[in-house]
Amino acid sequence: MAQVEATTERVVAADAEKVFDALADYRDTRRKLLPEHFSEYEVREGGDGEGTLVHWKLQATSKRVRDCLLEVTEPTDGELVEKDRNSSMVTTWRVTPAGEGKSRVVATTTWKGAGGIGGFFEKTFAPKGLGRIYDAILANLAAEVEK
Numbered sequence: 001m002a003q004v005e006a007t008t009e010r011v012v013a014a015d016a017e018k019v020f021d022a023l024a025d026y027r028d029t030r031r032k033l034l035p036e037h038f039s040e041y042e043v044r045e046g047g048d049g050e051g052t053l054v055h056w057k058l059q060a061t062s063k064r065v066r067d068c069l070l071e072v073t074e075p076t077d078g079e080l081v082e083k084d085r086n087s088s089m090v091t092t093w094r095v096t097p098a099g100e101g102k103s104r105v106v107a108t109t110t111w112k113g114a115g116g117i118g119g120f121f122e123k124t125f126a127p128k129g130l131g132r133i134y135d136a137i138l139a140n141l142a143a144e145v146e147k
Helices: 016-024 029-033 116-145
Strands: 003-012 038-045 053-059 065-073 079-084 090-097 103-112
Touching (some): 003 116, 016 079, 016 090, 016 116, 029 116, 103 116
Antiparallel strands (some): 003 103, 079 090
């Protein structure tokens, strides 16, 4: 089983604190940022950053649906980590200043991939597909915080 990683980033025209607060707001804002690949969204505990437990289904492809139950932590300033209790998937969101009134948002998702030929295809194609999904989230985030 190989480690698979998908990373995407975007510079957003809003300060880092505002961007981070929007990402960490699982009660309201996060739900609005998710594209059609996500369903059954439910905050089960908390709702604002550290200590949040959130559920959703992620349909990465027509045949691949992940049932995610994510524990949220904030290990460092400007960082949100979502660890899936149902798999090895971990997504880390990093928000850093990127100049006057701008922020860089980097989303990195890792998981233990399959072995063999299936693992080869997963490692080759899954990061691109997940990257497109997270690009959509970051575009929605930019639209939300740049108002």
